[in-house]
Amino acid sequence: MKLHPIELSSEKKAQCIANGPKIAFLVTIALVLLTLIPLYYPLPSYASFPWSSSSSQKLSSATHSSSGDGGSKVVTSGRDCDIFTGEWVPNHKAPYYTNSTCWAIHDHQNCMKYGRPDLGFMKWRWKPEACELPIFNPFQFLGIVRGKSMAFVGDSIARNQMQSLICLLSRVMYPVDVSYTKDEYFKRWHYPTYNFTLATFWTPYLVKTKEADPNGPTKTGLFNVYLDEYNEEWTTKIEQFDYVIISAGIWFYRPMMFYEKSQLKGCHYCLKENVTDLTMFYGYRKAFRTAFKAINSLPNYKGLTFLRTFSPSHFENGLWNQGGNCLRTKPFMSNETQLGGRDLELYMIQMEEFSIAKREGRKRGLQYRLLHTTQASLLRPDGHPSSYGHWPNENVTLYNDCVHWCLPGPIDTWNDFLLEMLKGEGRKSFGWRLHTSNSRS
Ligand SMILES: *[C@@H]1O[C@H](CO)[C@@H](O)[C@H](O)[C@H]1NC(C)=O
Numbered sequence: 233m234k235l236h237p238i239e240l241s242s243e244k245k246a247q248c249i250a251n252g253p254k255i256a257f258l259v260t261i262a263l264v265l266l267t268l269i270p271l272y273y274p275l276p277s278y279a280s281f282p283w284s285s286s287s288s289q290k291l292s293s294a295t296h297s298s299s300g301d302g303g304s305k306v307v308t309s310g311r312d313c314d315i316f317t318g319e320w321v322p323n324h325k326a327p328y329y330t331n332s333t334c335w336a337i338h339d340h341q342n343c344m345k346y347g348r349p350d351l352g353f354m355k356w357r358w359k360p361e362a363c364e365l366p367i368f369n370p371f372q373f374l375g376i377v378r379g380k381s382m383a384f385v386g387d388s389i390a391r392n393q394m395q396s397l398i399c400l401l402s403r404v405m406y407p408v409d410v411s412y413t414k415d416e417y418f419k420r421w422h423y424p425t426y427n428f429t430l431a432t433f434w435t436p437y438l439v440k441t442k443e444a445d446p447n448g449p450t451k452t453g454l455f456n457v458y459l460d461e462y463n464e465e466w467t468t469k470i471e472q473f474d475y476v477i478i479s480a481g482i483w484f485y486r487p488m489m490f491y492e493k494s495q496l497k498g499c500h501y502c503l504k505e506n507v508t509d510l511t512m513f514y515g516y517r518k519a520f521r522t523a524f525k526a527i528n529s530l531p532n533y534k535g536l537t538f539l540r541t542f543s544p545s546h547f548e549n550g551l552w553n554q555g556g557n558c559l560r561t562k563p564f565m566s567n568e569t570q571l572g573g574r575d576l577e578l579y580m581i582q583m584e585e586f587s588i589a590k591r592e593g594r595k596r597g598l599q600y601r602l603l604h605t606t607q608a609s610l611l612r613p614d615g616h617p618s619s620y621g622h623w624p625n626e627n628v629t630l631y632n633d634c635v636h637w638c639l640p641g642p643i644d645t646w647n648d649f650l651l652e653m654l655k656g657e658g659r660k661s662f663g664w665r666l667h668t669s670n671s672r673s
C-alpha cells in the first residue's frame with residue numbers, strides 16, 4: 233500500500249517530536265502539500281486508501297466473533313442465521329424507487345441525475361450465507377414502527393441512510409416535515425397515518441465540538457473535540473425515541489484538537505508544537521465511550537440503541553485528493569477484499585466500545601444491537617457516486633466521492649437489515665424464538 237504524505241507524516245508525528253530536524257523537514261513538506269489542497273464541507277478530509285492492507289486480520293472473522301454480540305441473528309426457515317455474512321447476487325427487479333419517484337435523494341447522491349452511465353450497481357441484493365434477506369417491505373416496516381420514533385445520530389452517511397429509508401417508504405407514503413428548526417442538519421419527519429416519527433441529528437464527532445479554525449493544517453477545518461462532554465444537540469433530544477441508530481467514521485480522519493476536563497490533552501494531526509499527537513483512534517474510542525455513556529445516563533430513555541458499524545470508502549489508485557477514484561462497476565466477492573489498515577482499527581474500536589456500552593446498559597435494562605453494515609458495504613466499491621454527484625464542470629472539492637452511497641444503491645440494504653432486525657425484536661417479544669444469541673456475549 234502506498235501511503236500518502238499526510239498519513240505518513242501524521243503517523244510518524246509521535247516519533248517526529250523526538251527525531252528533530254529530519255522530521256521538521258517532513259512536516260514542512262506535508263504542510264506545503266496540504267496548503268495546496270482545497271477541501272469542502274461536510275465531506276471528509278483525506279478519507280481513505282486502497283484496500284490492500286498490511287493487516288492480516290479478516291473482517292469476516294471479526295464478523296463471526298461479534299455477530300452474536302448484537303443479538304442480531306434472525307431465524308429464517310427455522311435456522312439461526314447471521315444476516316450480515318454473505319455475498320451480493322444479481323437482482324433484476326431492483327431498483328425499487330428512482331430519482332423521479334423519490335424526492336428525498338440528496339443532490340450529491342443522485343447519481344442518475346448526473347448521468348452515471350452504468351446503472352448495474354442498483355441491480356444487486358444481499359444474500360446471507362445461510363438464509364434469505366427479504367427485500368424491504370415498506371408496509372411491513374410501517375406496521376412495525378406504528379406509533380414509534382426513530383433517530384439517526386451521526387454524520388452525512390447517517391443522513392444518507394435516512395434518505396434511503398424515506399425513499400424505500402415512499403412506495404407507501406411520504407412523511408410530513410415537522411422539524412423543530414430550520415437547520416437542515418436536524419430534520420424531523422412524521423408519517424401521520426402510522427404516527428411514525430423519523431429524525432436526524434447531525435453530530436459527526438458524537439461529542440461536543442467547536443470549530444477552532446476554518447482552515448487548519450489540511451484546510452478542512454480544525455475542530456476542538458471535547459471528548460468527555462456530551463453533544464447536547466442530540467443527547468437532550470433523544471430521550472423519547474424508541475430507536476436510536478448511532479454511527480461515526482470519516483470525520484475522525486480530519487485534524488482534531490482533543491480536550492478532556494476542559495484541558496487540551498493532545499490532538500490528531502494538528503501539527504502544533506508541544507501538542508502530542510494522540511491519533512484518531514484515541515479520539516474515536518473516547519467519543520464513542522462518551523456518546524454511549526450519555527445514552528446510558530438518560531433517566532427516561534427506554535429505546536433500543538443500534539450501532540451502525542463503520543462504512544468503508546473505496547478510493548483506488550490514490551487518495552481522494554490525489555486522483556483516487558472508485559470506477560468499479562460490480563461488487564467484490566467476499567474472498568476478494570478485506571477490511572484493513574486504519575478502517576479496521578476504527579471498526580475494532582467501535583466494536584469494543586459497543587460491548588462495554590451494552591454491558592453498562594443492561595444494568596439498567598437498556599438494549600443494544602449491532603446494525604452490522606460494514607462487511608456488505610465493503611464489498612460494494614461500485615456503489616459510490618464517484619464523479620456523478622455533481623455536474624462535470626462543477627468546482628467541488630471531493631470531485632470523486634467514494635465515501636457516500638448513490639441512491640438507489642447498496643445503502644438501501646442497510647434498511648433491509650434494519651427491518652429484519654426489527655422483525656427479530658418482534659419475534660423475541662412474542663417468544664417465537666429461543667434466546668440463544670443473547671447469552672453469548
Ligand atoms: C433523474 O435522472 C434522470 C436521468 O436518469 C435525469 O434526466 C433527471 O433530471 C433526474 N431527475 C431528478 C428529479 O433528479
Ligand SMILES: *[C@@H]1O[C@H](CO)[C@@H](O)[C@H](O)[C@H]1NC(C)=O
Nearest residue numbers: 378379380381426427428429
Ligand atoms: C403518536 O406517537 C407518540 C409516540 O411516538 C405518542 O406519544 C402519541 O400519543 C401518538 N399519537 C397518537 C394520536 O396516537
Ligand SMILES: *[C@@H]1O[C@H](CO)[C@@H](O)[C@H](O)[C@H]1NC(C)=O
Nearest residue numbers: 249496503504505506507508
Ligand atoms: C514548547 O516547549 C518548549 C520546552 O518546554 C518551549 O521552550 C517552547 O517555547 C514551547 N513551544 C511552544 C510553541 O509553546
Ligand SMILES: *[C@@H]1O[C@H](CO)[C@@H](O)[C@H](O)[C@H]1NC(C)=O
Nearest residue numbers: 319564565566567568569570
Ligand atoms: C473467490 O471464490 C470464487 C468462487 O467461490 C472463485 O471462483 C474465485 O476464484 C475466488 N477468488 C479469489 C480471489 O480467491
Ligand SMILES: *[C@@H]1O[C@H](CO)[C@@H](O)[C@H](O)[C@H]1NC(C)=O
Nearest residue numbers: 270271272625626627628629
Ligand atoms: C475552484 O474553487 C476554488 C475555491 O473556491 C478556487 O480557488 C479555484 O480557483 C476554483 N477552480 C476553478 C477551476 O474554478
